[in-house]
Amino acid sequence: MLEQLIDALRVLPGVGQKSAQRMAYHVLERDRDGGQRLSEALASAVERIGHCKRCRDFSETELCATCASASRDGHQLCAIESPADRLAIEQATGYRGLYFVLQGRLSPLDGIGPRELGLDQLADRLGEGEVRELIIATNPTVEGDATAHYLAQIARKHAVRPSRLAHGLPLGGELEYIDRGTLAHAFGSRAEITE
Amino acid sequence: MLEQLIDALRVLPGVGQKSAQRMAYHVLERDRDGGQRLSEALASAVERIGHCKRCRDFSETELCATCASASRDGHQLCAIESPADRLAIEQATGYRGLYFVLQGRLSPLDGIGPRELGLDQLADRLGEGEVRELIIATNPTVEGDATAHYLAQIARKHAVRPSRLAHGLPLGGELEYIDRGTLAHAFGSRAEITE
Known part of the structure; x- marks a missing residue:
């Protein structure tokens, strides 16, 4: 039974044999109540959390709170x-x-x-005409960049303006320690200082 | 419900807010079956795993398999x-x-x-007379050393021979990278090479 628990803990990302063992022992030695709570939270989350049919975020209801809110601006859509x-x-x-x-x-x-990312659904949404700007906030990685490029094409096809988060020096960072790609990009995209 | 799950995951050692979030998302996005299995494994482990009444190890039964085994040598007891x-x-x-x-x-x-570590129970066990050697395998830390010292006293009081795992160079280690305490100990405890 202990072996089953250790095995089962390995579904968690970043948890190997050693950490799973440590986690199992910790729960059994020091926090059985916490283990019970975790068991219940997992069971009900797995059973009841689905996806919002509009934005694909996790949601317990058909439409998530953000999509259902009347106070959000439907002209801007941010892809993440x-x-x-x-x-x-x-x-x-x-x-x-x-x-x-x-x-x-x-x-x-x-x-x-594209199918796994729901891009048909995104295209339909842009085709409805309400969205004016598609803010593409994929990660600044090779795959994120490729995805952003693809999303921008879809946006243009539906006459929606695509935009992308700015790249550059992180605030508080030191030039010396910034990776070369970021530094080269920030240098090339330098902006004039106006009064 | 997602928040409850993220909160509950933080009972696991070494899991903070960020990792808990990542774990919850991973389970919900990619492995709901695994989440379900983990939930069940936790529930039954928390409910059914107790301690062996003889060695205090985790056990589903009153006496663990090792203590119940007829093929183990009752003259040696290893404290861990x-x-x-x-x-x-x-x-x-x-x-x-x-x-x-x-x-x-x-x-x-x-x-x-001593009470939390079950040392009364250990003293009773040593008093029974079957154990001849108490092998003290606590960790080579300050607290582990203090515990070992205390255990050795109990053993001597019951005429049981206490022993401790050897300290020294780890096999395959390089002198250059060994910590100073270990090196000093290994140097001081050097053994004569006999033919």
Whole structure:
């Protein structure tokens, strides 16, 4: 039974044999109540959390709270790779538009293509005519860039203006420690200082 | 519900807000079956795994398989800090004696004293007269050393011979990278080479 628990813990990302063992022992030695709570939380989340039919984010209801809200601006749509990105944007910015969650990025080798990312659904949405700007907030990685390129094409086809988050030096970073690609990009995209 | 799951995942050691988020998303996006299995494994482990009344290791039965086995040598008892140490010793050595699991180490600041480690029970066991050698395999840390010292006193009081795992250079290690304490100890404890 202990072996089953250790095995089962390995479904969690980044958890190998050793950490799974440590986790199992920790729960059994020090926090059985917590283990019970985790068991229940997992069971009900797995059973009851589905996807919002409009933005594909996780949701217990057919339409998530953001999509259902009357106070969000339907003219702006922000495409993100994962639900965690939505949290990050909500916490850091004053963005009041809507989201579209790709739940991944184009990655042909892993069998993730336009269909898996719901791009048909996105195209339909842009075709409805309400969205004016598609803010593409995929990660600044090779695959994220390819996905952004593809999304921009879809947007243009529907006469929606695509935009992309700015790249450059992170605030508080030191030039010396910035990777070369970022530094080269920031240097090339330098902006004139106006009074 | 997602928030509850993320919160609940933080009972696992080494899991903070960010990793809990990543784990929850991973389970919901990619492995709901695994999440379901983990939920069940946790529930039954928490409910059904107790402690062996003889060695204090985790066990589903009153007496664990090792303590119940007729083929183990009752003259040797190995005191270890945690069940994981038993696994490590079983896998690495040919030890055929029994174990006593402290489930911790003396740590007065954390409120862990002789009672929490079951040292009364250990003393009773040594008093029974069957055990001839107490192999003290606590970790080579300050607290592990203090615990070992205390255990050795108990053993001597019951005329049981205490022994401790050898300290020295790890096999395959390079002198240059060994910490100074270990090197000093290994140097001081050097043994004569006989033909």
